[in-house]
Structures are given as structure tokens and as C-alpha cells.
Amino acid sequence: MSQSTPTRRGADFYILAAFFGLFVLFLYGPMLMIFILSFQGPTGGLTFPMRGVSTHWFHDLWSSSRYGDLGGAFRRSLILGVMAMLITATVCLFAALGFRRRFWGAGPIFYLSIISLIVPGILLGLGISQLFQILGLRLSWWLSGLGAHLSWTLPFGLLIMFAVLNRFDGSWEEAARDAGAHPWQVLRLVTVPILFPGLIAVALFGFTLSYDEMPRSLLTVGGKNTLPIEISNMTTNVTTPALYAIGTVTSAVSFLVIALAFAGIAIIQRQRSRAKRGKN
Amino acid sequence: MTEQSRIDIRQVTKLYGRAKAVNNVDLTIDGGAYCCMIGPSGCGKTTLLRMIAGHETPTSGTISIGGTDVTTTRTGSRGTALMFQNYALFPHLSLTDNVAFSLRVKGVRADERRQAAREMLERVQLLHLADRVPSELSGGQQQRVALARALINKPKVLLLDEPLSALDEFLRLKMRVELKRLQNDLGITFIHVTHTQPEAIALADQVVVMDHGLIEQAASPREIYNRPHSPYVARFMGGQNVLSGRVESTDGATAVVAGPNGLTYDLSVGPEVRSGQELRFSVRRDRIGTTTGAVPRNGLSGTVTNIEYQGTFVKVALDTGLDEEFIIYMDDEAYFARPRDVGEVVHAEWNPALNHHLPGANNSAGTPHED
Numbered sequence: 001m002s003q004s005t006p007t008r009r010g011a012d013f014y015i016l017a018a019f020f021g022l023f024v025l026f027l028y029g030p031m032l033m034i035f036i037l038s039f040q041g042p043t044g045g046l047t048f049p050m051r052g053v054s055t056h057w058f059h060d061l062w063s064s065s066r067y068g069d070l071g072g073a074f075r076r077s078l079i080l081g082v083m084a085m086l087i088t089a090t091v092c093l094f095a096a097l098g099f100r101r102r103f104w105g106a107g108p109i110f111y112l113s114i115i116s117l118i119v120p121g122i123l124l125g126l127g128i129s130q131l132f133q134i135l136g137l138r139l140s141w142w143l144s145g146l147g148a149h150l151s152w153t154l155p156f157g158l159l160i161m162f163a164v165l166n167r168f169d170g171s172w173e174e175a176a177r178d179a180g181a182h183p184w185q186v187l188r189l190v191t192v193p194i195l196f197p198g199l200i201a202v203a204l205f206g207f208t209l210s211y212d213e214m215p216r217s218l219l220t221v222g223g224k225n226t227l228p229i230e231i232s233n234m235t236t237n238v239t240t241p242a243l244y245a246i247g248t249v250t251s252a253v254s255f256l257v258i259a260l261a262f263a264g265i266a267i268i269q270r271q272r273s274r275a276k277r278g279k280n
Numbered sequence: 281m282t283e284q285s286r287i288d289i290r291q292v293t294k295l296y297g298r299a300k301a302v303n304n305v306d307l308t309i310d311g312g313a314y315c316c317m318i319g320p321s322g323c324g325k326t327t328l329l330r331m332i333a334g335h336e337t338p339t340s341g342t343i344s345i346g347g348t349d350v351t352t353t354r355t356g357s358r359g360t361a362l363m364f365q366n367y368a369l370f371p372h373l374s375l376t377d378n379v380a381f382s383l384r385v386k387g388v389r390a391d392e393r394r395q396a397a398r399e400m401l402e403r404v405q406l407l408h409l410a411d412r413v414p415s416e417l418s419g420g421q422q423q424r425v426a427l428a429r430a431l432i433n434k435p436k437v438l439l440l441d442e443p444l445s446a447l448d449e450f451l452r453l454k455m456r457v458e459l460k461r462l463q464n465d466l467g468i469t470f471i472h473v474t475h476t477q478p479e480a481i482a483l484a485d486q487v488v489v490m491d492h493g494l495i496e497q498a499a500s501p502r503e504i505y506n507r508p509h510s511p512y513v514a515r516f517m518g519g520q521n522v523l524s525g526r527v528e529s530t531d532g533a534t535a536v537v538a539g540p541n542g543l544t545y546d547l548s549v550g551p552e553v554r555s556g557q558e559l560r561f562s563v564r565r566d567r568i569g570t571t572t573g574a575v576p577r578n579g580l581s582g583t584v585t586n587i588e589y590q591g592t593f594v595k596v597a598l599d600t601g602l603d604e605e606f607i608i609y610m611d612d613e614a615y616f617a618r619p620r621d622v623g624e625v626v627h628a629e630w631n632p633a634l635n636h637h638l639p640g641a642n643n644s645a646g647t648p649h650e651d
Binding site for chain 2: 169171172174175176177178179180181182185189190193194
């Protein structure tokens with residue numbers, strides 16, 4: 001629409017365009033460097049220039065024992081991410097549905113649940129490890145680590161779910177009840193299907209926030225590290241492009257998860273619009 | 281059918297905090313009747329409707345349908361179906377599945393319920409769109425889907441929450457006719473909430489006028505229009521001038537009333553009216569004539585402030601020195617035989633039999649279309 005008016009672009013356009021260009025460069029430049037450098041030749045180093053192109057360092061990641069328990073850390077982070085994702089999506093759905101009723105104490109409960117977004121993650125991790133010690137429990141990635149991650153993903157997911165529910169019309173549920181649906185049927189046939197795209201977004205955030213989380217993990221995972229901690233350790237004692245290779249692999253996993261989520265949303269929308277084309 | 285779709289509302293009150301949305305309401309709606317509930321927004325008409333549907337529970341009182349107390353019966357199993365103001369069609373389901381929804385929750389087999397839904401869609405002339413989703417439909421089409429979805433369960437009572445308010449004028453009149461025809465065909469009770477007077481008068485067998493959680497009057501449209509109970513009903517339903525005066529003398533059936541501006545009126549009253557009492561009465565705007573010469577008994581004089589041609593009649597507004605304008609609907613031929621000008625003095629007169637005593641106390645302005 002705006003292109004139909006052939007006006008000359010002023011200086012402001014070019015200034016803002018340059019600013020945006022810098023922003024994009026800053027955002028994607030570093031990532032791109034790591035992708036490129038991870039394909040460094042076998043004799044190459046941590047910096048440019050490239051000495052040939054190879055997938056040597058990816059093989060090195062798998063075969064060499066110099067990098068510690070990288071596979072185990074990767075597996076733990078994946079499992080942790082999936083657990084955080086499932087719990088976040090489920091809890092945030094019901095919490096946000098619950099918050100629609102202005103129940104007594106709703107305000108304080110909301111602020112209490114948001115507060116862990118504000119507390120520095122490393123301090124929260126310290127607190128959790130202290131608490132576990134007092135309770136006489138051993139720190140482990142799947143318990144104290146999961147709790148630490150949930151303190152981050154739950155409030156985040158709740159805020160997103162609020163935004164999703166903003167566009168949800170409560171009279172859909174009333175119409176379902178009016179048609180005789182029991183509460184469980186209302187949830188299964190109306191509420192969840194209509195909210196599903198938003199629910200996928202919340203799940204996605206739950207996974208990626210957990211998968212990348214470092215400060216909250218440091219003091220809470222116990223004896224076995226998650227992937228971000230393992231990579232952080234690598235930066236201090238690995239001096240080969242294998243470091244970049246692991247960066248490329250983890251980024252690929254993140255992108256894969258996002259792609260799967262979008263594919264999920266697309267499939268749902270296709271199912272909904274399949275009715276459109278009609279059979280008669 | 282008629283007995284089992286009769287509705288008895290007994291001493292129903294609904295409190296929201298301390299506010300009385302519905303205040304000790306008693307109402308009987310005959311089975312198979314078309315009932316319109318009308319009033320300004322916030323008068324309690326929608327709350328009452330939602331209590332009949334079971335989406336709200338009365339704070340006290342009982343609601344019976346067909347003689348069965350359903351006050352606390354679950355929504356969806358009391359024989360009612362509600363058509364929502366915004367239609368509330370499920371955005372993720374095709375029209376067929378929208379209409380079949382209540383059969384689905386009952387556990388009816390997929391092919392069976394789809395067949396029933398398609399028959400219902402055919403009835404509202406939307407079968408050709410059966411596989412579309414609601415967002416692809418016009419407002420009028422969406423409304424017909426909502427109607428089909430409400431009717432598929434064969435309800436005893438169909439509840440309609442401002443069903444025509446989202447439609448344009450042309451479609452509104454068309455759907456009004458369709459609703460009335462549908463109600464005649466089905467023979468079930470329709471309860472229709474509206475804030476539009478012509479809609480209520482045109483459709484209803486029974487009009488329920490509400491204000492501030494109370495029923496001001498429940499009667500046939502003709503009764504409501506001709507014999508309003510209170511100044512509020514007279515003003516809200518329109519077509520009436522409301523005047524006030526003090527009773528000078530009464531013989532128990534006819535009172536002589538001293539009106540504003542020192543004029544005198546003869547008014548039929550009940551024996552409860554006492555001499556010296558202040559009262560209000562109404563006069564239909566379309567039954568008022570004009571006269572030259574002195575202002576007669578049962579008349580009023582004022583200066584013309586506005587003239588509106590309405591096609592079949594001419595609306596002449598007079599400033600009579602009172603708070604309210606006095607309005608005359610003049611026959612268009614009579615008017616154009618002797619047109620008036622703004623600022624001209626007009627003497628109005630009418631048959632004293634037209635003076636209608638308003639016993640009700642509610643004197644609010646009853647401005648229509650407050651929302």
C-alpha cells in the first residue's frame with residue numbers, strides 16, 4: 001500500500017536502514033562465523049583464515065575422548081528440555097485458565113510466581129543447592145536441575161499464555177457447556193484445540209529456555225553436567241575448532257525444534273482449512 | 281409441547297457482590313410463547329436469560345421449566361439452548377461439526393451426527409457451505425449456523441441474547457421474520473433479549489419490560505404499548521407523551537386533574553386514587569388533534585421546536601414549558617393541508633378517553649438505545 005506513493009526516501013530512511021543493518025550484522029555475524037569455522041580443515045585453528053574445508057571436527061567430537069562426556073551432556077540437556085517443555089506447557093495452560101477467574105489472592109500469587117524471573121539465576125541456583133543440602137537431598141540434574149529450569153520457564157510460559165488467552169473468547173466454552181459438554185469435554189474439544197498454536201509456542205519457549213540455561217544450572221545439576229556447562233568448560237580447555245563444531249550442532253538442534261514446532265502449527269492450520277476446500 | 285416448555289420464575293434474585301442484577305423477579309412464560317425481554321443495558325435482562333440457560337445460578341428463588349425445578353440443573357441438560365450475542369461459533373470446526381457439537385458430546389456416532397447436522401444446515405439454507413469454517417461466513421450466515429447449532433438438540437426453550445444486534449438494518453428485518461416463522465414451525469418457547477422496541481413489539485406474544493433488576497411490566501405488546509404501567513414504560517416503549525398533575529376531585533372512576541400550565545384533564549382512575557394526590561398519565565402521540573382558538577380542556581399548547589417528516593406521518597415537537605417535549609404524530613395529509621412553522625404556537629387537543637393513568641412509580645427517562 002505504501003509503495004503506491006512514489007515519494008523520495010529521506011535521510012531518516014537511510015539512517016534507520018543502516019542502524020538495522022548493523023543490528024542484523026551483530027545478531028547473525030557471530031553465529032555465521034562459528035558455523036563457517038566449524039568446517040575448518042584438520043590443520044586449521046580457532047581463527048581465520050580457513051585451512052581447507054572439512055567435517056573433521058564434527059568427527060573429532062564423536063571419536064575423541066578429549067572433550068569429556070559431551071554425548072551424555074547433550075542427552076541430559078535434551079531430556080531436561082523435554083521435561084521442562086511438557087511441565088511448562090501443562091502447568092502454564094491450567095494456571096492461565098485459572099487466573100481468568102479473579103480468585104482471592106490472585107494478584108499476590110501472580111507476582112510471587114513472576115519474581116523468579118527477576119532474581120539473578122546464579123543466586124537462585126545457589127539457593128536451591130542450599131535448600132537441597134538442608135533437606136538432605138542430593139543434587140541431580142533431573143530433580144534440582146529441573147526445578148531450577150522450571151523457575152525460569154514457568155513464569156515465562158505463564159506470561160506468554162496470558163497473551164494467548166487475551167484473544168480467547170470465553171463464550172466458546174459457554175457455548176460448549178450449553179451444548180451439554182462436561183468440563184473435561186469442554187477442555188478437550190474446545191479450549192485446548194483453539195489454544196493449541198499458542199500452547200506450542202509456550203512449549204517451544206519451555207524447551208529452548210531450558211536447553212540453553214546456564215546460570216541456574218551451574219550449582220544445581222550435581223555431578224553430571226548439562227550441555228551449556230560442558231561447552232562453557234570446553235571454552236577454557238579446548239583449543240581446536242571442535243568447539244565451533246559443538247556450537248553448530250547445538251544450534252542445529254535448536255533450529256530443528258523450532259522447525260518442528262512450526263510444522264506442527266502448519267499441520268493444524270492445514271487440517272482446519274481442509275474443511276475450507278470442501279467436498280461438495 | 282406447550283406445558284413442558286412453560287417457564288416459571290419465582291422470587292429470583294441475583295446478587296453480584298452487593299449489586300442486585302435481578303431483584304426478586306416473578307414471571308411466568310407460557311409454553312410455546314415468543315417472549316421478548318427488553319430494557320436498557322444493565323437492567324438485568326441478560327442475567328435473567330443466563331439464569332434460565334443455567335450459565336448463572338440465582339442467589340435465591342427458583343426457576344422451573346415444564347414444572348420441573350431446574351434452578352441448579354446443569355447447563356445443557358435442562359432443555360434449553362442459548363444463542364449467543366456474538367454467536368460463539370467454534371473457530372476450529374467446520375459448520376457441520378459446529379452444528380453437530382452437542383451430538384458429539386452426547387456420544388452420537390460420527391456419520392449419524394454429521395447427517396443430522398447436514399439436515400439442520402439444509403433447514404437454514406447453508407448446506408452448500410457445510411465444510412467451511414465460521415470465519416469464512418458473513419454475519420447473517422454465522423447467525424443461521426448458531427441457530428442450527430442451538431436447535432439440533434431439539435430444545436424445549438430457545439434463548440436468544442440480542443440475536444439481531446450485530447446485523448445491518450436490512451438483514452435485521454429479514455431475520456426477524458425468519459425467527460418468528462421458525463418459532464411458529466417449532467412451537468417451542470422463544471425468549472429473546474433485545475433493547476430495540478420495534479423488535480419486541482413485532483415479535484413477541486409477551487413483552488417483559490425491565491429496569492434496574494425489576495420487571496416493570498409483563499404483558500402483550502398491545503397492552504404494553506397502549507396501557508403502559510409506569511412513566512418509564514411509556515417513555516421507553518415510545519409513542520406516548522407523559523404528563524403530570526394533581527387530582528382535584530374524584531368519584532372513584534373518573535378524576536379531574538389539574539395539569540401543568542393551569543389546564544384541566546379528565547382521567548379514568550381506580551378507587552385507590554385520592555383527591556389531592558400527584559399522578560402521571562400518558563397520551564398517545566398519534567391520537568392528538570389540533571385546534572384554533574382557546575386551549576380546550578384535555579389539551580395543551582406550545583411552540584413548535586422541530587418538524588420531522590416520517591413518510592406516513594409528521595412528527596411535530598412542541599415546547600410547552602415543561603421538561604419533556606410534547607410530541608404530536610400528525611397524519612401527513614392533515615399536516616400538509618395546513619403546514620406549521622418552527623416557532624408557531626399550536627394548540628393540541630384530544631379525546632379524554634385517551635388519557636391513561638400511569639400507576640407505576642418508575643419515572644426514569646427510559647432513554648432507549650442507552651447502549
